[in-house]
Amino acid sequence: MRLLTRKISARLSARRRSRLAAPAVLILGLLATGGVWAAVAPAGADATGPNDDQIQAGRALFAVSCASCHGLNGEGITTKKGNNYGPSLVGVGGASVDFQVGTGRMPMAQAGAQAVRKTPVFDDDQIAELAAYVGSLGAGPAIPEASDYDYSNGNVARGGQFFRTNCTACHNFAGSGGALPKGKFAPSLIGVSAKHMYEAMVIGPQQMPVFSNGVLTPDAKKDVIAYLKLQEDAPSPGGFALGSVGPVAEGMFAWLVGIGSLVGFGIWITAGSARVKKTKKGADA
Amino acid sequence: MADSVATTNGTEPAVTAKANPAAAVATWADERLGIATATKKQLRKVFPDHWSFMLGEIALWSFVILLLTGVFLSLWFNPSMGEVIYDGSYEQLKGIHMSEAYRSTLEISFDVRAGLLMRQMHHWAAMLFIAAMLVHMMRVFLTGAFRKPRELNWIIGGVLLLLGILEGFAGYSLPDDLLSGTGLRIADGLVKATPVLGSYMSFFMFGGEFPGDQIIPRLYTAHILLIPGLILALIAAHMLLLVYHKHTQWPGPGRTENNVVGYPMMPVYAAKAGGFFFITFGVTALMGGLMTINPVWRFGPYNPAEVTAGSQPDWYMGIAEGLLRIMPGWETHIFGVTLSWNIFLPGQIAPIALLMVVLAYPFIEQWITGDKREHHLLQRPRNVPTRTAFLAAMITLYGLLWAAGGNDILATTFHLDLNTITYFMRGAIFVIPPLVFILAKRWCISLQRHDKEMLLHGYESGIIMRDAEGGYTERHLPLSPERAYTLTAHERPEVYAGLSGADANGLSAPKARLDQLRARLSKAWYSGDVQKPTVAELEEAHHHAELEHAHDAPLEGHAADGHQFDGRHEVAGEELTQKH
Numbered sequence: 047m048r049l050l051t052r053k054i055s056a057r058l059s060a061r062r063r064s065r066l067a068a069p070a071v072l073i074l075g076l077l078a079t080g081g082v083w084a085a086v087a088p089a090g091a092d093a094t095g096p097n098d099d100q101i102q103a104g105r106a107l108f109a110v111s112c113a114s115c116h117g118l119n120g121e122g123i124t125t126k127k128g129n130n131y132g133p134s135l136v137g138v139g140g141a142s143v144d145f146q147v148g149t150g151r152m153p154m155a156q157a158g159a160q161a162v163r164k165t166p167v168f169d170d171d172q173i174a175e176l177a178a179y180v181g182s183l184g185a186g187p188a189i190p191e192a193s194d195y196d197y198s199n200g201n202v203a204r205g206g207q208f209f210r211t212n213c214t215a216c217h218n219f220a221g222s223g224g225a226l227p228k229g230k231f232a233p234s235l236i237g238v239s240a241k242h243m244y245e246a247m248v249i250g251p252q253q254m255p256v257f258s259n260g261v262l263t264p265d266a267k268k269d270v271i272a273y274l275k276l277q278e279d280a281p282s283p284g285g286f287a288l289g290s291v292g293p294v295a296e297g298m299f300a301w302l303v304g305i306g307s308l309v310g311f312g313i314w315i316t317a318g319s320a321r322v323k324k325t326k327k328g329a330d331a
Numbered sequence: 332m333a334d335s336v337a338t339t340n341g342t343e344p345a346v347t348a349k350a351n352p353a354a355a356v357a358t359w360a361d362e363r364l365g366i367a368t369a370t371k372k373q374l375r376k377v378f379p380d381h382w383s384f385m386l387g388e389i390a391l392w393s394f395v396i397l398l399l400t401g402v403f404l405s406l407w408f409n410p411s412m413g414e415v416i417y418d419g420s421y422e423q424l425k426g427i428h429m430s431e432a433y434r435s436t437l438e439i440s441f442d443v444r445a446g447l448l449m450r451q452m453h454h455w456a457a458m459l460f461i462a463a464m465l466v467h468m469m470r471v472f473l474t475g476a477f478r479k480p481r482e483l484n485w486i487i488g489g490v491l492l493l494l495g496i497l498e499g500f501a502g503y504s505l506p507d508d509l510l511s512g513t514g515l516r517i518a519d520g521l522v523k524a525t526p527v528l529g530s531y532m533s534f535f536m537f538g539g540e541f542p543g544d545q546i547i548p549r550l551y552t553a554h555i556l557l558i559p560g561l562i563l564a565l566i567a568a569h570m571l572l573l574v575y576h577k578h579t580q581w582p583g584p585g586r587t588e589n590n591v592v593g594y595p596m597m598p599v600y601a602a603k604a605g606g607f608f609f610i611t612f613g614v615t616a617l618m619g620g621l622m623t624i625n626p627v628w629r630f631g632p633y634n635p636a637e638v639t640a641g642s643q644p645d646w647y648m649g650i651a652e653g654l655l656r657i658m659p660g661w662e663t664h665i666f667g668v669t670l671s672w673n674i675f676l677p678g679q680i681a682p683i684a685l686l687m688v689v690l691a692y693p694f695i696e697q698w699i700t701g702d703k704r705e706h707h708l709l710q711r712p713r714n715v716p717t718r719t720a721f722l723a724a725m726i727t728l729y730g731l732l733w734a735a736g737g738n739d740i741l742a743t744t745f746h747l748d749l750n751t752i753t754y755f756m757r758g759a760i761f762v763i764p765p766l767v768f769i770l771a772k773r774w775c776i777s778l779q780r781h782d783k784e785m786l787l788h789g790y791e792s793g794i795i796m797r798d799a800e801g802g803y804t805e806r807h808l809p810l811s812p813e814r815a816y817t818l819t820a821h822e823r824p825e826v827y828a829g830l831s832g833a834d835a836n837g838l839s840a841p842k843a844r845l846d847q848l849r850a851r852l853s854k855a856w857y858s859g860d861v862q863k864p865t866v867a868e869l870e871e872a873h874h875h876a877e878l879e880h881a882h883d884a885p886l887e888g889h890a891a892d893g894h895q896f897d898g899r900h901e902v903a904g905e906e907l908t909q910k911h
Contacts, residue, residue: 159748202422202423203422203423203424203425203426203427204426206423206424206427206631207427207631210509210630210631210634210637210639211634211636211637214509214637214638214639214640215637215638215639215640216640217640218639218640218641219509219510219629219630219631219639219640219641220626220629220641222641223640223743224640224641224739224743225640225738225739225740225742225743225749226749227749227750228748228749228750229742229747229748229749229750229751231742231743232640273423276423277629280423282623282626283440283441283447283623283626283628284447284451284622284623284624284626285451285620285621285622285623286621286622286623287623287626288622288623288624290626290629291641291740291743291744292510292641292642292643292740293510293625293643293644293645293646294641294643294646294649294736294737294740295740296458296624296625296645296646297458297645297646297647297649297733298646299618299622300455300458300459300462300618300646301462301646303618303622304455304458304459304462304614304615304618305389305459305462305463305466307614308389308459308463308610308611308614309382309385309386309389309466311607311610311614312382312385312386312388312389312607313382315382315385315603315606315607315610316380316381316382316384316385316603317382
């Protein structure tokens with residue numbers, strides 16, 4: 047054994063100045079790193095990861111539907127003024143594509159302050175293909191697994207607290223949405239799927255900040271989703287919610303319904319009296 | 332009328348009617364309390380019939396509902412800022428730290444039978460109370476009912492409105508939910524904007540740094556004891572003065588400055604007003620039962636670290652909110668002190684100035700017009716164009732500021748740009764009210780002109796006449812004397828000319844400059860007004876109408892198609908001959 051090692055080391059030592067030595071070591075090192083990565087990489091990132099076919103199909107879709115703004119290779123297009131015509135998509139990850147395209151925000155129907163939610167243009171397979179392609183441009187948050195946003199065990203009370211602390215400032219106390227400067231807005235959260243809520247917190251689309259796992263742990267994210275989903279289904283104890291936008295709507299209803307009907311009743315009460323009818327009868331006779 | 336001898340010759344002797352038990356009770360009470368003498372006059376007190384006289388009653392009845400529902404709520408509400416952990420029946424807040432005040436509000440909403448209904452009725456009634464006061468005030472303003480001798484009642488009404496708003500704000504702050512606390516934080520900011528004294532006042536008010544643990548109990552005392560007591564006393568004074576002054580009425584035949592034409596309190600107006608209470612109660616109950624107001628459970632407990640989109644005050648504070656939102660961020664730094672004009676001006680100076688103008692208005696108008704006589708007959712809004720237009724402009728300003736206070740809701744609802752709304756409002760509050768003033772004034776003047784034309788030339792009958800040359804004219808028919816009387820019942824105003832510049836000794840009159848200003852304002856006040864026709868003008872017009880009638884006279888008695896409807900004679904029995 048000792049002899050063998052000495053023999054090999056002697057041989058390696060002899061060849062270590064060879065021109066091929068450096069590349070060989072590099073290849074070995076890369077293989078080792080790659081091998082270790084493949085062994086310990088987080089499940090989900092690659093386990094059901096995109097295959098080449100998906101990426102190719104996604105690339106074709108991207109070239110047709112997205113490249114006019116985001117560039118043929120998703121590198122983004124800069125305007126003459128230095129703004130982004132469409133931002134670079136390198137490193138945004140598949141979750142971003144799944145959110146933007148899955149909620150219909152992308153492709154945008156028209157340029158504006160903000161992309162709006164609409165019926166998605168692509169079906170689920172196509173979205174997965176686009177996500178695979180964009181995901182292949184650079185590492186970024188992948189589409190979450192169903193277990194990531196499974197909110198069935200979420201703590202609603204805690205979720206409400208997180209929601210009020212982190213979300214209501216823009217999205218309103220009932221998730222009805224709110225205004226932001228320069229025509230931008232925080233959209234309504236009513237009817238948004240749990241997956242898209244989770245993705246939005248991870249990627250921070252448009253005006254929204256990213257709620258990284260350090261800020262809002264994965265469990266906390268589930269709690270927020272559980273709270274919002276419960277609000278969606280919960281009955282309104284007080285009657286019609288009047289849009290859940292706060293006192294402005296209440297004031298409008300107080301005037302239109304309350305004062306409106308009471309003034310109407312006042313007109314009715316003073317319109318006729320017993321005596322008025324009597325005189326009319328007398329006039330007829 | 333009543334004969335002293337029997338008018339029947341029946342065979343049965345007359346018997347006294349069966350004693351009325353109600354009369355027995357009344358007699359019992361009268362013998363001990365003397366109520367007959369005290370109320371004899373009031374029971375026959377006359378109320379004129381007009382829908383606009385019911386607006387103040389809406390406010391009165393809303394206040395009664397507020398007292399009733401408020402007593403119910405006070406049985407469970409716990410005005411304490413002591414911290415507890417929620418363990419009630421509303422799952423979504425279980426285990427959350429909150430104040431006793433918020434916990435008991437949740438308890439009223441979810442665990443007390445009919446508690447939520449009562450809470451929502453209380454809140455809706457508060458919104459209606461202030462809205463009705465404002466509508467009532469607008470009626471009084473537009474019809475000139477604040478003129479002598481009612482100036483003091485106008486002031487009482489203005490103070491009632493102010494107290495109502497303060498009372499509403501205190502109530503809004505009591506549940507200690509996120510919205511309450513945000514409102515209090517703004518109040519804290521307004522107080523702190525006071526130059527030099529601000530922070531001391533804030534610490535005094537909150538018993539330390541905001542939010543402290545004092546403000547809810549303090550507001551509770553004000554909300555259920557101090558302010559309602561003041562409101563109640565002022566309502567009593569308001570209504571005593573109403574009785575003392577007698578009700579105003581619209582002019583018309585038989586209605587003078589010295590009488591009131593209408594229905595007596597008993598039984599007609601007692602039934603009408605009493606019935607109106609039940610209607611108001613019913614409307615409030617329906618609103619409380621069907622429409623969510625202030626869903627405190629959605630807002631969560633107050634936490635100074637949180638604020639939510641859609642944080643607005645109740646509507647009556649909307650103009651204050653609007654002023655704050657559109658005010659540019661002006662600040663002055665001097666001697667190491669920051670003067671926050673951006674809050675001080677809209678938050679303190681503007682409301683006080685507004686209140687002062689409202690309270691002083693009757694006296695300002697008296698000064699301009701020089702009219703210090705007693706008035707019990709109301710003015711039609713069109714006959715005082717400047718005052719009507721002024722209110723129209725003020726309503727516009729109010730509406731614009733209210734809208735500015737809801738700029739974020741406007742932005743999301745109508746997909747507008749928040750900043751653009753704000754910039755627009757900054758200009759609009761200065762530009763649009765004057766435009767509305769001009770428009771409303773011209774509108775009033777054209778209505779006055781229409782009245783005058785009707786008086787002079789009659790109303791448009793809709794009958795088109797063709798004369799011998801083939802020209803067409805519309806037949807105008809004279810107004811009934813009652814209508815003509817009503818249209819001419821108002822006074823002919825006199826423009827205040829001012830004292831003549833200098834007297835015989837070449838000395839100008841004292842306060843000459845002020846007097847000139849008054850003369851100029853008086854001239855502007857009446858500028859453009861169309862006066863009612865003079866007697867001479869009316870006679871001239873009637874003479875003209877008679878000539879026209881004489882011209883048609885040969886046709887009298889000769890039935891001809893088309894003349895059945897020209898209003899010159901009775902048409903009963905005249906049928907269309909169809910001979911043409």
